[in-house]
């Protein structure tokens with residue numbers, strides 16, 4: 001079965017809004033596992049305005065799938081494995097030294113630095129009064145990939161973790177579809193760290209007040225690639241005003257870090273027509289990561 005047939009089969013299965021769990025039939029993911037993509041040597045590459053090389057916008061045609069090199073975790077296990085960054089950094093070695101910047105510009109002791117930032121907290125805007133929990137972020141401080149959404153929802157506000165509601169479950173399976181384990185391979189956070197009442201969009205003043213915290217997180221984690229979820233996250237981080245339709249399918253740039261934008265998982269839950277472009281964008285992001293050999297640097301299971 002070729003990739004076109006696989007994609008057609010995928011979309012027929014996903015035709016209804018009520019997505020099955022897991023979101024994607026694992027058998028359809030095998031051709032796209034990280035190992036296979038890393039092996040695909042025919043990736044075409046382009047240069048952006050900064051001269052940095054990236055994978056071309058179109059995903060390569062991938063050869064026959066190998067056996068998955070990772071045993072997929074079930075969704076319940078994935079979610080139960082999530083830990084707030086406070087717990088995560090608490091388990092870091094007690095010998096951790098204070099944050100310092102190396103001569104090559106990299107930051108050492110990332111967990112400790114994130115812990116300091118988390119413990120410091122924030123009450124710089126009025127959302128601190130209405131929030132239940134400060135949703136700092138979760139994942140691996142050493143991860144090569146950061147996933148950035150818009151703002152915590154109600155579920156996230158209750159649990160203090162990003163992306164744990166329905167959209168979060170979908171995000172987990174989307175990441176698994178491109179061979180990323182959300183508890184080990186990525187660090188997930190939002191532009192805003194506090195829940196806007198009524199799930200309204202973040203206000204400009206709130207974003208301007210909160211985004212320095214995100215800048216600091218990026219500075220500490222120093223990801224090699226960033227995936228932005230939705231228009232608001234893209235506008236805030238990239239200082240762009242284009243529609244998501246114009247921003248998606250492109251390799252953008254934030255401080256020399258390649259960035260891609262995809263539809264927010266919550267939008268996919270509301271609009272079935274976004275599923276196809278979202279899946280195509282995920283494949284392109286997978287191609288980008290493979291072209292940078294990021295999969296080869298992930299922690300082995």
Ligand code: SF4
Pocket residue numbers: 122123124125126127128192193194206209210213
């Ligand atoms: S939304 Fe951001 S700036 Fe406002 S209180 Fe929360 S962390 Fe601080």
